[in-house]
Amino acid sequence: MTVDRRAMILGGAALALTSGSARLDAMSTPSLAALARAKGIRFGSTMGGSNFANPAYRTLNAAQCGLVVPENAMKWVALRPDARNFDFRAADAIVAWARRAGLGVRGHTLLWQFERWMPEWTRTHDYGANPKAEAARLLVAHIDTVVRRYAPAVDSFDVVNEAVDPDTGLLHETALSKHLGAEATIDLAFHTARAAAPRAQLVYNDFMSWQSYDGRHRDAVLRLLEGLVKRGTPVTALGVQSHLGSKYSEAPTGLGALDETAWRRFLDEVTGMGLDLLVTELDVHDNPLPSAVGPRDRQVAAHTRAYLDLMLSYPQCRTVMCWGLSDRYSWLQELRPRPDGLPKRPLPYDAAFAPKPMRDAIAAAFAAAAPRKATFA
Numbered sequence: 413m414t415v416d417r418r419a420m421i422l423g424g425a426a427l428a429l430t431s432g433s434a435r436l437d438a439m440s441t442p443s444l445a446a447l448a449r450a451k452g453i454r455f456g457s458t459m460g461g462s463n464f465a466n467p468a469y470r471t472l473n474a475a476q477c478g479l480v481v482p483e484n485a486m487k488w489v490a491l492r493p494d495a496r497n498f499d500f501r502a503a504d505a506i507v508a509w510a511r512r513a514g515l516g517v518r519g520h521t522l523l524w525q526f527e528r529w530m531p532e533w534t535r536t537h538d539y540g541a542n543p544k545a546e547a548a549r550l551l552v553a554h555i556d557t558v559v560r561r562y563a564p565a566v567d568s569f570d571v572v573n574e575a576v577d578p579d580t581g582l583l584h585e586t587a588l589s590k591h592l593g594a595e596a597t598i599d600l601a602f603h604t605a606r607a608a609a610p611r612a613q614l615v616y617n618d619f620m621s622w623q624s625y626d627g628r629h630r631d632a633v634l635r636l637l638e639g640l641v642k643r644g645t646p647v648t649a650l651g652v653q654s655h656l657g658s659k660y661s662e663a664p665t666g667l668g669a670l671d672e673t674a675w676r677r678f679l680d681e682v683t684g685m686g687l688d689l690l691v692t693e694l695d696v697h698d699n700p701l702p703s704a705v706g707p708r709d710r711q712v713a714a715h716t717r718a719y720l721d722l723m724l725s726y727p728q729c730r731t732v733m734c735w736g737l738s739d740r741y742s743w744l745q746e747l748r749p750r751p752d753g754l755p756k757r758p759l760p761y762d763a764a765f766a767p768k769p770m771r772d773a774i775a776a777a778f779a780a781a782a783p784r785k786a787t788f789a
């Protein structure tokens with residue numbers, strides 16, 4: 413079924429489910445997915461938790477997206493209550509819904525190489541007399557089980573997420589990797605994913621950015637990727653998270669000082685290694701922007717457009733994912749509140765699911781993008 417045809421059908425469903433702008437936008441075509449697809453690009457967003465329980469939001473996502481990524485449901489903390497058991501319920505529900513809606517699915521993440529985001533039991537686990545072998549067994553069992561369950565419905569996995577400390581450039585350690593070594597842990601994760609899903613896109617995902625202060629992070633990610641490629645570790649793409657806006661966002665510096673030259677050099681090096689690029693988690697952290705909605709939305713949109721134009725100038729970039737479609741469900745609302753206490757506006761649809769200028773910016777970037785050879789059906 414074509415995306416537009418699906419959007420019409422889903423738009424019809426939306427009439428029964430919703431009212432107001434979500435209904436109108438679900439019916440409006442071309443969808444963002446259709447605009448992207450016309451250029452060989454897949455567009456999607458993240459779902460999970462309370463937003464997945466909202467039928468109007470599911471309808472909006474099904475109408476506008478060609479892809480979904482579970483926001484938290486495929487992380488170790490969600491899938492692994494302990495060292496023996498798996499709890500697939502939340503991830504299964506999202507994957508089943510996506511398949512019914514005709515959407516592709518990305519998997520996030522087979523290993524979060526950052527201690528804070530791994531389950532508590534990995535720290536207290538008894539690694540026994542041969543801790544190295546036990547750490548390897550846990551890692552392989554986890555990745556093998558998850559990948560075999562979800563491939564081929566999932567044809568692209570964030571195999572390793574955020575392994576690099578942006579301040580020191582060193583690799584993070586976790587309770588697992590301290591027995592194996594960080595580099596060997598990352599290699600093992602990719603090899604295990606490849607064995608379980610011979611054709612899937614295998615991604616290293618991180619938040620290095622085009623901010624001028626981010627040089628050390630970019631360099632460290634390049635070193636990591638070079639090492640992976642040199643050792644024959646089966647990484648096939650870099651996921652550029654794209655949480656736009658400065659981490660020094662409480663300062664009145666707008667969205668921050670950018671270094672486009674360094675960013676292009678970085679992307680040139682990555683693609684020069686034969687790796688593809690994905691925009692995996694796009695949103696705009698709007699704290700330093702004006703309180704007034706009109707000017708704020710216009711700046712968010714302009715920033716998004718400039719960023720996507722740059723990213724899509726690389727034919728290797730064939731996936732663009734937002735980290736949520738509606739401001740109502742952005743992780744930034746709670747974890748990075750605005751100093752003025754106003755709701756943040758980081759995503760293409762507002763809290764009532766009405767399209768914002770950022771939605772127009774994404775649509776315009778897809779319309780302006782050169783066509784590329786689609787690598788996915």
Ligand code: G3I
Nearest residue numbers: 461483484487520529573574619653655693735742743744
């Ligand atoms: O589900 C529990 C709920 O039962 C409990 O009442 C509540 C109390 O705080 O917590 C809820 O879990 C939270 C979960 O989000 C669901 O809302 C966790 O505390 C919170 O830590 C978790 O945050 C997620 C974060 O990753 C850490 O896993 C965000 O939703 C998610 O958007 C964020 O996503 C990350 C990507 O995975 C990697 N890149 C950066 C991106 C943004 O931080």
